[in-house]
Amino acid sequence: MENRDNPVRSEIHKVGVIGIGLMGSGIAQVAATRGFDTLVVDLAANIVERGMARIREGLERLVQSHEKSAGKTGIAASEREQILGRLRASTDREELLDCDILIEAIVENEAAKKEVIALLSGKGYQKLLVSNTSSISITRLANVYRYPDRFMGMHFMNPVPLQTGCELIRGFLTSPETWETVTAFCRELGKEPIFAEDKVGFGINRMFVPFLIEAVKVVEEGIMSCEDADKTTLCLGHKMGPITTLDFVGLDTTLAIAEILETELGPSYKPPDLLRKLVAAGCYGMKSDKGFYLWEQGKKVGVNPAVARYQRRSV
Ligand SMILES: NC(=O)c1ccc[n+]([C@@H]2O[C@H](COP(=O)([O-])OP(=O)(O)OC[C@H]3O[C@@H](n4cnc5c(N)ncnc54)[C@H](O)[C@@H]3O)[C@@H](O)[C@H]2O)c1
Structure with missing residues (x-):
């Protein structure tokens, strides 16, 4: 257990992030913000540029908040430059080899991750390797690493710069040293560790995905509009309604997670037809400007007319 007077240090200096999508860009931003030398890698130059633009926009919002609040919130412009100075992006995966920890944050697909x-x-x-998977078995992913004892799950929450929780998942062969070091690293990133064992969906998505699936069905069955389905849980004190959350998380990612959960846990995780149709049509949510809602530069501008039409057909 950690001694609060003498907290365990991870001794991690250089962090590698694989994937600069929604999650990878947030993780890289947080790692660089917390003082780590950070390298983030993705498949192509245009993807890397889009991810870096997302990070720069996020930091710009923090600088504006700092200016508006007379320094009470956000970060100073000089700090932004220091953060960007610690952050590098590349398309060459071999550059990751001298990192002290690698955080895999690519698409939710077991074959691609392996x-x-x-x-x-x-x-x-040979060093620490963690996966940000939402649902895939950590033990199965660890099996393709030569050092499965140095592998575990580190499931960040979206948006990573704002959400404080991070689910830590122990694989079957994860060593106590790996567990302790990654727990210390998680705290160094300013995140609160939430411990879980390796069972599909872990704790959070085991509970949360059925909620999102049922919200889709409420819309699909014409029980409520997207806006009203969102309003219900706002009234319960949630910061975001389930339909907006789906657009925010990514419908492609949610579908991939639900399919894995359905295979391993049964039909209560079965993805609804409307979710499949949206993904088949390339409506991935905010990241493609179209999901349940239509989006322009990160702002909701209305309900996707295809969703409204689908509702009318299904009643
Ligand atoms: N979206 C969420 O809210 C959320 C929350 C927690 C965890 N996760 C998990 O995080 C992971 C990433 O999700 P995301 O939402 O960032 O997805 P995303 O689609 O936004 O980004 C995925 C990125 O991975 C890149 N990629 C794909 N194959 C690659 C490879 N072989 N090498 C390097 N890069 C590769 C893609 O080009 C893309 O930029 C998934 O495992 C997902 O389940 C997502």
């Missing part, structure tokens, strides 16, 4: 992990393992990477 391919990246096996590739880095084959190139000689």
Whole structure:
């Protein structure tokens, strides 16, 4: 257990993040903000540029907040420059090999994740490796790493710069040293560890995904409009309604998670037809400007007319 007077230090200096999508960009931003030398890698230059633009926009909002609040919130412009100075992006995965920890945050697809992990393992990477997977077995992912004892789950919450919780998942072969070091690292990132064992969906998505699925069904069955379904839980004190949350998380990611949960836990996790249709049509949510809602530069501008039409057809 950590001694509060003499907290355990991770001794991690250089952090590698694989994937600069919604989550990877947030994780890289937080790592650089907390003083870590950070490298983030994705597949192509245009993707890397889009991810870096998202990070710069996030930091710009913090600078504006600092200016408006006379320094009470946000960060100073000089701090933003220091953060960006600690952050580098690349398309060359081999550059990750000298990191002290790698955080895998690519698409929620077991084969793709295993391919990246096996590739880095084959190139000689030997240090800590964690996955930000929402639902895939940590033990199965660890099995393609030469050092499964140095592998575990680190499930950040979206948006990473704002959400304080981080689910830490122990794989079957995760060593006590890895567990302790990653727990210390999690605290160094300013995140509150939430401990979980390796069972599909872990704790959070086991509870949260059925809620999102039922919200889709409420809209799909014409019980409520998107806006009213959102309003209900706002009245319960949630900061965001479930339909907006779905657009925010990514409908493609939610579908991938629900499919994994359905396979391993049964039909209560079955993705609704409307969710499948939206993903098939390329409506991934805020990241593609179209999901249940239509989005322009991160702002909601109305309900997707295809969703409204679908509702009318299904009643
Ligand atoms: N979206 C959420 O709210 C959320 C929350 C917690 C965890 N997660 C998990 O985080 C992971 C990433 O989700 P996301 O929402 O950031 O997805 P995303 O689609 O926004 O980003 C995924 C990124 O991975 C990149 N990528 C794909 N294959 C790659 C490879 N082989 N090498 C390098 N980069 C590759 C893609 O180009 C893309 O930029 C998933 O495992 C997801 O389940 C997502």
